[in-house]
Amino acid sequence: MKPTPFQPETDIAPTSFERRHCEMAASLKDAGLEWTPHVGCFVWDRDRHIGVNSPFPERIYFILNLGHFVRLLGSVEDVRKKLIWVPTWHQARTLCWSMGVKDEEVFQAFITEKPRPGDELITLYRMLLEALQEA
Numbered sequence: 001m002k003p004t005p006f007q008p009e010t011d012i013a014p015t016s017f018e019r020r021h022c023e024m025a026a027s028l029k030d031a032g033l034e035w036t037p038h039v040g041c042f043v044w045d046r047d048r049h050i051g052v053n054s055p056f057p058e059r060i061y062f063i064l065n066l067g068h069f070v071r072l073l074g075s076v077e078d079v080r081k082k083l084i085w086v087p088t089w090h091q092a093r094t095l096c097w098s099m100g101v102k103d104e105e106v107f108q109a110f111i112t113e114k115p116r117p118g119d120e121l122i123t124l125y126r127m128l129l130e131a132l133q134e135a
Contacts (some may be wrong), residue, residue, distance in 0.1 A: 006056045015088050015119035017042060017060050024125040025086040031132040033095075035085040037076055040065055043083040051075060060086060090126035099131040 006013070022044045024028060029035075037043075045059040050072055054061050061083075069079045087095060096106060109123050 004055075005053070008057050013056075015042065016121060017044075017056070017058065017086055018118060019058055021086060021118065021121060021125070022046065022058055022084065024122060024129070026084050028087075028125060028128055028132065029084050031129055032135075033085070033128065033132060035080060037063060037066060037069065037079040037083075037085075039066055041091075042086045043079075043086065045083055046088050047082065050084045051106075087125075089121050089124065092121060092128060095126070096124055096127055096131070099128065099135075101127045101131055 025044060026046065028054075035041075041063045042056075043061050043063060045054070045061060048059065050059075050061065052072070061069075066076070066079070069083075070076060073079050073082055093106070097103070106124070106127065109127070110120060114115070
């Protein structure tokens with residue numbers, strides 16, 4: 001069966017990953033965010049290691065079968081090194097909680113910033129980046 005690509009003009013994205021989210025995710029990786037590749041994660045192939053076209057914009061892929069990514073890239077460690085994890089809102093919120101970002105700070109940021117779609121995730125990424133830099 002031939003894959004049907006995501007159509008950004010007509011399809012509603014499952015999560016709002018835009019270039020700005022990818023760049024912030026790369027900053028999180030550079031700052032030392034730990035990640036073990038697993039099913040259920042979105043990843044960005046910034047450096048075009050994967051020869052197969054992504055069904056999502058910006059070369060975003062969803063890990064539905066980790067073995068497939070291992071076959072393409074070599075090992076789980078290669079997946080971790082070559083791809084950039086782009087945490088979902090839930091994953092980012094869970095990371096904030098586990099890294100000691102106070103719930104009140106998160107809620108206050110959402111109230112004061114009046115976010116557009118995708119802005120809440122950028123806010124969480126910013127908070128994670130600050131937590132990583134303070135660690």
